[in-house]
Amino acid sequence: MLNLLLLIIISLSFLLFTQQLSLAKENEILTKERLCSGLTLFEFVLNKIKNFLHEEDSDGNTWDRLSNIAKRSSICNGTTTHYNNDILGLESYTHFHRLWSAIQLVFCTPFGQNEYTVEEMFGEGLNWAGCAIILLLGQQRHFEALDFGSLILRLQRIDKKDATPMGVSLERMAARLSRFSVLNRQIFSTLNIYLHPVDRLDETSVRVRQFPIPTWSKS
Structure with missing residues (x-):
């Protein structure tokens, strides 16, 4: 530059x-x-998005309390819909990593010969967006531990079966899952450089002062 x-x-x-x-x-x-x-500018934009995710609306609600808003609106409309047993918790941010894991699993499904892949249509933009939101919400460890694609990839590497259930080749799907897994690690690594630099002290970190070992002169 x-x-x-x-x-x-x-x-x-x-x-x-x-x-x-x-x-x-x-x-x-x-x-x-x-x-x-x-x-x-990249770090500034990331912090701006982080503020948006945790920003309160006019009613004083943040994204983590959207489930209560949806519940109150259903009561006002006379419906009896309950969200307590929602598997993915779509009205709350706490399970966004699982939602993105399911979306990414669909992305990794092999396409036909005359169909465009997600990478051909959008490049790596969707991967960057999903990983950025996951990291800004503090769910990177949850995503890495509970990712559906990573589980399927580990199982396929163990049994090494190349079956085609419902016309989907497991070997081709595992290859796409492996590429997406590597891309996710690279994106998380890049984002952490800007959001959690090792050479910058955090304001909430405890600063420990080390004193030299006391020495006594020999009498």
Whole structure:
């Protein structure tokens, strides 16, 4: 990035565009200062999304209390729908990792010859979005431990069967699950670099001061 800016500055200096040259130099200074202070737009956007996920609405409710809102609305409408036994808890954020695990399992289902895959239509955008929300909600460990695709992949690696139940090849599905698993780890690793950098002290972390071992002079 810096090399590109320097190249632009040199090119503009030859063309003698005074205004563009001034803007390019200011952009170079801003970029250097931002990199030196550790500020990135990506980190800012992630923290902004995190605030949105935990933001309260006009009634003082956050996403984790949406199940109560849905329950109250069903009572007002005269229905008797209960959400306590909801397997995935769709009205609450606490089980979002399981919902995304089920969605990703559908993504990994092998498609036909004339059908587009999810990667061909959307690239890696959906994977980044799902993993980012999971990490911002603090559910990365839950997702890694309870992911449906990871369980199927481990079972397939043990029995190594290539059956085709309902026209779905288990071997092809396991190959797609393996690629998605590697991609998820890479995305989580990248996101953690910006959200949980090892060289930055957390405000809530306990700072322990170490004192040197006392020494006594020999009398």
